[in-house]
Amino acid sequence: MRQIILDTETTGLRVDDGNRILEIAALEMVDRKIVAEHTLHLYINPERDSEEGALNVHGLTTGFLSDKPKFAAIVDDFLSFVAGSELIIHNAPFDVGFLNAELGLLGRGKITDHVASVVDTLAMAKEQFPGKRNSLDALCDRFEVDRSARVLHGALIDCELLAEVYLALTRGQDSLLIDFQPDTGGAGAAGVSASGIARKPLKVLQPTEDERAAHDTYLNDLDKIVKGQCLWRAIENPAPAEPGTVQ
Template identity: 70%
Template sequence: MRQILLDTETTGLRVEDGNRILEIAAVEMINRKLSAPERHFHMYINPERDSEEGALNVHGLTTEFLADKPKFADIARQFLDFVAGAEIIIHNAPFDVGYLDMELGRLGLGKFRDHVANVIDTLAMAKEFFPGKRNNLDALCDRYEIDRSNRVLHGALIDCELLAEVYLAMTRGQDSLLIDFAGGDDAAGGAGGRRQRSGSLRIDAPSAEELAAHQAYLDELDKIVKGSCLWRTLEPKSDTVESAA
């Protein structure tokens, strides 16, 4: 799976005020492993305007530094070729996607989502995992004990690298779905043939003792509700007959 961690820096907070992108970084990750640095995309961009004071204090990229850098129109095709068809991971995706939509729209290149497989918003994920807590990138780095000592000013490239670590930490539980069980009798259906393969997942069929314990538990539930518990109504008839045999 090809995923790309993406971040932008802009001249201000509101795209509606005519602000522009002045830095863009896209870090490639293949099968949950970062690619070599030469496979990343990183560009400083001449935004053709000054940064707002608040934004300048955040990223530190002055008008003078950006004056000789390419304009977005000069790098748009290269950028779209890099992200084409990938799954994009962004922290606070509506912000970055809004700016990308604006820049692409100015060039008649459609919407950002038209060019990629889909967009994952790690801020939305974090709000589900940690409701009511601070969920900016700094807070998540601290929560997952990720070193951010090099992040003095916000920069798109370093933010992407930190976001990669945060995303992997947030989705750590998914690793169990990606384990390759190939090799050995245990993976191929050893231990009495109870273990079966379904893609890369493993299904353990219940033993006779486990089935009997399950039925005994349901019997107790039936007594409590003085009838048939909900599970009985959902349980396939064949399973009930086989387990009772």
């Protein structure tokens, strides 16, 4: 699956207030590696001023953007770049809402009409770290991603940071895929997994006599508490089958 790390900057927070996109950045990722020579970065004339709060965040003034192309002039290049990909966006509903609004003004449908899927890394982070701060800055700190170059919010640098955060968020998934790859070579106990990594036999450690005694004592005490209903004891000493039954 071809993936695109995407971020936008806008004139304000609410699309319903008529705010517009003024910057788009997108990085292509293939096989979990950024394709450096395939990057999209566009400044856009939003045809309106930025709200003060947004201007303080991105620093892109009306004067700077006045000679930049309007969204209608870049829409084909943008859609061609993201076509058929999986978009990876932090707080995806925000960016998707603005993209849908811009595309809607041009009669070009919604962004999901042009891409395979959208992944929200903010939702992923909230699932992995419930109750904690999961802003892009916070995740960079958590995963030790260097964000020293991020003075103002910019779409391109935010994409670069998000790419590293996404890889960190999903790194464990790769490990699971490798762990559960079936063996295909029939190489025996010390065979080679489907990932090509030599695998040694598992070492089974037997408990010492003291550990066995401590375990039995614990189970005996537990059995007294639950009045003979300890499931572990039932598993260790199953009741004999009644005559005429099949086990």
